[in-house]
Amino acid sequence: MPLPFLTADRAFDEASDDVALPFDDRDRWRRPYRPGPWRVGAAALLLLLASYVLFATMIMALAGSLSAAGISMALALLIIGASLRLLRVGAWVSARGLRRVRFLTTVTVPWGRVSAVRTVQQPVRWLGLPRTVQGQALVVVRGTDTALPLLTTHNADFLARSRAFDRAADGIEVWADEYGG
Known part of the structure; x- marks a missing residue:
């Protein structure tokens, strides 16, 4: 199964110096860097918690408590949704603009x-x-x-990854130079 969020900055690594934006479809929203280990680790822990809740849901359903199983299933789906949203948090670029996605809001x-x-x-x-x-x-x-802060050196994507922060900042600045007003 292809995981496109893991190959986000490989295009910048493999691109030649004469191509500033190595993407073919520039109208598609994309994150110009990989999610950091803190973000991926937190999402993995949430998914692990969701698996335990789903197992408890199955036990409750087999025991005959369908209302409790329904509540437990809703909780598991909420946890899965939160982990997926956590993976989408960050800065996204396209030819249309710049997007900052937070856990509950998007600008x-x-x-x-x-x-x-x-x-x-x-x-x-x-x-x-x-x-x-x-x-x-x-x-x-x-x-x-x-001023709208997009990325920091101490967020979940770039903590202890200063080279990755520099590469992501340079990538976003290239998008701004290409499409900025």
């Missing part, structure tokens, strides 16, 4: 409204928790100086 900025994409040194949240540390963030400046 899409058309390239015409993007003034600049730049990497800045600032306090960033560590793994999305309230604790902040000094790090780098890739921010998108929209219109009248409203």
